[in-house]
Amino acid sequence: MDSATLQHRANSQLAATDATTLLAEALKPGATYPQVTHALEALLAVAEKGLEGDKSAFAQYQALLLQLHVPGEPRTEPTRRWMASQVYLVEDEFAPDLPAFAALPVEEFRKKVDAEIEARSRVTHPMSLHLFQGTPSQQDVRFFLEHHWTRSYNFYSLLAELAFRFEAIEDASVFYRNLYGEAGAEAPDRSHPALLSHLMTHFDIPLNIDFPRLQPLEKAYLNNRIRCVRHPDVAWGLALLYAVESVSCVNHRRIYELLQRMGVPEQPSEFHRLHGTQDEIDTEEMWELIAKFAPDEAFQRKFMQSLARHFAINKAYFDGLWQEMQELSDHRA
Structure with a gap:
């Protein structure tokens, strides 16, 4: 395995770890807006890598998204819904292609x-x-x-x-x-x-x-x-x-x-x-x-x-x- 591949994997693992840690802090009651947006940026980066085919990043982003979806601390519900909605926008960019699509009656x-x-x-x-x-x-x-x-x-x-x-x-x-x-x-x-x-x-x-x-x-x-x-x-x-x-x-x-x-x-x-x-x-x-x-x-x-x-x-x-x-x-x- 070449050094570039190893570095890519190391960077992916680091990004996933950062996203997990940042999200945990962002979902604490009283988290600041900069904490929330910083965590969201990390999550969106992991989600994009996962949707591009990185299996480790895919697993990580699905785990973090499920954390946003599963009921948790009521005071963080608006934050979790907003963050999840931003992940959906990234997922929309990877919507399935329909090369043979044609509208029908x-x-x-x-x-x-x-x-x-x-x-x-x-x-x-x-x-x-x-x-x-x-x-x-x-x-x-x-x-x-x-x-x-x-x-x-x-x-x-x-x-x-x-x-x-x-x-x-x-x-x-x-x-x-x-x-x-x-x-x-x-x-x-x-x-x-x-x-x-x-x-x-x-x-x-x-x-x-x-x-x-x-x-x-x-x-x-x-x-x-x-x-x-x-x-x-x-x-x-x-x-x-x-x-x-x-x-x-x-x-x-x-x-x-x-x-x-x-x-x-x-x-x-x-x-x-x-x-x-x-x-x-x-x-x-x-x-x-x-x-x-x-x-x-x-x-x-x-x-x-x-x-x-x-x-x-x-x-x-x-x-x-x-x-x-x-x-x-x-x-x-």
Whole structure:
């Protein structure tokens, strides 16, 4: 390895360390404006390197961005949101290229979107085939559900964030109706996080998530979801949530069938039994809202960019989980 490469790595590691230290100081109550801006400059430099392909910088910036996203000291909430919004601007500069993009009539646009979602479905991923068509061990299923909890426990917060992006109440109400169901309607103990927690308890999975220990691609997956629903351009959030909701029924139905084969009782399985049918209504309501904006060419482009980024991160993330699951199985063997 030549000296230039070694120096580059040393500089990258130093920048990452500086960003971590500076951010920790900037997020203390009472931090000064110069401290905050200095930390932000360091964070943006690391984010840019990460998005340019530096794996170490990528892991570092995703960890720091997740630190801004995860609820923390209430007095630093405005600072954390502002700093995160500046990271989004850097990420916008690396939005996926769409060389074959062409705006379409709304009906044709939906066909294209649905075809893209179907083609990128997790159903055909090797980990999904192992879990839902193979003979996974109890440990494999527990591993999958642990990460499923990380992805699913606070889905309601994504709905709330995106609802705030819409000025018209009739547009925002699409997400408020969905949120009402997520919250258990008139019975908070029937909220979806509460129902899903029963399954985690059944498998002895801790409900508290250790965010720092998550792998970089899982952090990237979580960060991208939050970024999309907070983005000032609603195309990003609509694409992300439509992609998630439109495959929700199939994914949850397969998990429910897996739990049935394993003999898991009905109460812990109820979350997935319910989601195996009801999300189709939410999907159709969301598309009606998307259709209001879809005649705009810029909206369609950003919508497709959001889908492309979501699927790229999603595949890399699931590839990483699949590799880790196999390594853990080999170790136990």
